[in-house]
Amino acid sequence: MKLGLNTQEKEAVSEKTVDSDIEPGEDIIVQKEMIEQRTPEKEFMPPEIVQPYSTVKKNNNILRKGKKKSTEKTNTLRTLLLYWSLQYKKCVNMECCSVFLLVIAIAILIIFKRSFSYWKKKGVYAPTPSFPFGNAKNAIMQKCCIGIELKDVYNHFKERSLSFGGYYFLTTPIFIPVDLNVIKKILITDFNHFTNRSYFSQKYDPLSQHLFALKGAEWKIMRSKLTPAFTTSKNKMLFETVLMCVKDLIILLDNASEMNEKIEIKNLSSRLAIDVIALCVFGIEADSIKNPNSKIKKNVTEYFHPSPRNAFMLLLALINPKILSFFKIKMTSKNVSDFFMNLMETTVNYRETNNLIRKDFIHLLLQIKNNSKINDDAVGGFQGTDLAPQLTIEEMAAQCLVFFIGGFETVSCTITYCLYELAKNTAIQKKARAEVRKCFVENSENDQLTYALLQKMCYINKVVYETLRLYPPAATLLRECSKDYIIPNTNVRIEKGCSVLVPTLGIHRDPDLYPNPDEFDPERFSPENIKNRHACAWIPFGEGPRNCIAYQFGLMEIKIVLATLLNRYQFTINSETQQPLIPSSKTILLLPSNKVWLNFERL
Numbered sequence: 001m002k003l004g005l006n007t008q009e010k011e012a013v014s015e016k017t018v019d020s021d022i023e024p025g026e027d028i029i030v031q032k033e034m035i036e037q038r039t040p041e042k043e044f045m046p047p048e049i050v051q052p053y054s055t056v057k058k059n060n061n062i063l064r065k066g067k068k069k070s071t072e073k074t075n076t077l078r079t080l081l082l083y084w085s086l087q088y089k090k091c092v093n094m095e096c097c098s099v100f101l102l103v104i105a106i107a108i109l110i111i112f113k114r115s116f117s118y119w120k121k122k123g124v125y126a127p128t129p130s131f132p133f134g135n136a137k138n139a140i141m142q143k144c145c146i147g148i149e150l151k152d153v154y155n156h157f158k159e160r161s162l163s164f165g166g167y168y169f170l171t172t173p174i175f176i177p178v179d180l181n182v183i184k185k186i187l188i189t190d191f192n193h194f195t196n197r198s199y200f201s202q203k204y205d206p207l208s209q210h211l212f213a214l215k216g217a218e219w220k221i222m223r224s225k226l227t228p229a230f231t232t233s234k235n236k237m238l239f240e241t242v243l244m245c246v247k248d249l250i251i252l253l254d255n256a257s258e259m260n261e262k263i264e265i266k267n268l269s270s271r272l273a274i275d276v277i278a279l280c281v282f283g284i285e286a287d288s289i290k291n292p293n294s295k296i297k298k299n300v301t302e303y304f305h306p307s308p309r310n311a312f313m314l315l316l317a318l319i320n321p322k323i324l325s326f327f328k329i330k331m332t333s334k335n336v337s338d339f340f341m342n343l344m345e346t347t348v349n350y351r352e353t354n355n356l357i358r359k360d361f362i363h364l365l366l367q368i369k370n371n372s373k374i375n376d377d378a379v380g381g382f383q384g385t386d387l388a389p390q391l392t393i394e395e396m397a398a399q400c401l402v403f404f405i406g407g408f409e410t411v412s413c414t415i416t417y418c419l420y421e422l423a424k425n426t427a428i429q430k431k432a433r434a435e436v437r438k439c440f441v442e443n444s445e446n447d448q449l450t451y452a453l454l455q456k457m458c459y460i461n462k463v464v465y466e467t468l469r470l471y472p473p474a475a476t477l478l479r480e481c482s483k484d485y486i487i488p489n490t491n492v493r494i495e496k497g498c499s500v501l502v503p504t505l506g507i508h509r510d511p512d513l514y515p516n517p518d519e520f521d522p523e524r525f526s527p528e529n530i531k532n533r534h535a536c537a538w539i540p541f542g543e544g545p546r547n548c549i550a551y552q553f554g555l556m557e558i559k560i561v562l563a564t565l566l567n568r569y570q571f572t573i574n575s576e577t578q579q580p581l582i583p584s585s586k587t588i589l590l591l592p593s594n595k596v597w598l599n600f601e602r603l
């Protein structure tokens with residue numbers, strides 16, 4: 001059916017159309033100019049807006065498809081009336097909308113203004129926040145890693161001779177202690193006020209229910225169940241397992257040295273860390289040193305190298321997890337979650353069916369699950385009593401995931417920075433090698449590294465401690481106030497629920513604690529120097545009852561790699577490494593953003 005064509009057609013058609021019904025599927029053509037000429041409100045939206053049914057624009061005409069049998073009189077006047085009424089309604093709606101948006105904007109401004117006065121009302125100094133990021137613009141916009149950001153805040157407070165100060169992450173107020181005595185109170189002495197971390201943990205996301213995130217009594221129970229898995233004797237048990245992974249590393253480096261090839265150590269050490277954790281936790285050979293694209297590496301990397309959106313989620317999970325819980329957002333993607341759950345189910349079923357005993361964490365978790373006694377010297381069985389299981393499969397999977405979270409990038413980034421600093425400071429490298437070789441000569445019959453031998457390498461210890469001072473992978477510690485707390489000798493009350501961030505990197509680079517703080521000097525960790533420093537002046541593994549549960553295991557792993565490499569190779573910085581190393585602004589941990597190329601020469 002056509003409307004408004006040429007005059008003759010129009011007359012012919014109008015007679016026919018005025019009283020006729022529109023058949024389903026019949027095309028209606030309305031000439032655009034015709035409506036525009038007759039429309040007084042030309043300045044309004046173009047007439048195509050009149051769309052009672054689906055409308056298709058073709059050349060200069062509007063095609064409308066009749067969808068149902070209509071008795072509507074489709075004359076031009078009605079079309080114009082309809083057009084006018086729609087525009088009017090739209091106008092009114094727009095006005096309403098504008099008022100509504102204005103009210104919302106004013107409400108948001110009031111909320112932000114009130115939130116940003118939180119610290120002032122408490123008499124606590126805070127740097128001036130800006131809308132909408134608070135003080136965390138650089139961290140949220142991923143211009144700077146949160147650890148570096150807080151180091152600047154630490155310096156800012158110290159310049160003002162403050163013991164602590166306030167900070168805003170968006171509208172969330174955060175308490176930042178600077179004085180080491182206040183930090184000691186929070187982490188150790190008054191720990192019962194700061195038992196939790198303000199980290200995301202929700203029942204609807206079972207893999208988020210891990211030791212790092214659990215709160216209150218749930219954390220306490222889980223920590224006491226897992227502690228027996230991290231004793232010195234368990235470390236001894238895992239020593240050989242770590243050594244097995246290092247053997248693959250040696251094969252690769254021997255080849256590179258022979259071929260005069262440079263090695264990107266950041267990538268290589270993360271592959272090593274994955275192999276170690278996979279073997280020590282799940283008892284599976286990830287083989288990512290041999291195969292950089294192994295399945296387990298893919299899943300772990302997916303968890304740790306998220307998109308900018310996911311990196312922001314991780315920041316929220318750390319600092320403002322309530323937002324994630326409110327929108328019921330899961331921290332673990334479905335792929336990663338399915339992968340870990342399947343891995344756990346298959347491993348547990350296989351071991352229980354075949355009564356398989358292995359020297360790894362899953363074995364210890366199976367013992368805990370089945371109420372079997374954890375023997376301190378040997379691995380022991382896991383067929384326990386008839387009591388109810390102490391751990392569900394989901395809980396076991398969550399704990400294994402946190403061993404990956406805790407033990408992957410922390411270890412690999414410490415190895416990277418340590419080898420980089422040794423390559424840069426050749427005298428220190430020489431001294432470290434001399435100690436390793438001396439220990440081998442004096443104590444080992446077959447050039448084999450043993451647990452006892454490792455304990456004798458004191459200088460290596462100092463080198464690792466200094467690396468962790470200069471580059472603490474977790475550059476910030478997290479706590480949440482679990483019951484109101486008054487800072488001693490002040491009137492300042494930290495309220496229940498308030499987040500606390502301890503600026504580890506700021507402390508570690510404080511010239512009052514470490515003169516020439518940017519210099520790599522292992523002698524800072526001589527027994528005398530340690531004795532003269534505050535207990536909280538070195539906290540790369542945290543401090544107090546909620547410190548890193550696996551710090552001895554982490555240290556052992558790093559020292560095994562270091563002693564092995566020092567004994568076998570001399571390493572230098574390849575000219576392709578861009579110096580100085582810049583920490584990545586896209587991650588929560590203090591990871592180098594540059595590639596770190598080293599040359600390894602076989603000795």
Ligand code: HEM
Binds near residue numbers: 407410553
């Ligand atoms: C260089 C190596 C490592 C560093 C620097 C490191 C650092 C840390 C830090 C700073 C914390 C928080 C402590 C606090 O808030 O006071 C932590 C907690 C934790 N780490 Fe480590 N870590 C390392 C290796 C490992 C390894 C190898 C594992 C597991 C196999 C692990 C598992 C954990 C767990 C489960 C927690 C949570 C403890 C709890 O909340 O009770 N870490 N780690």
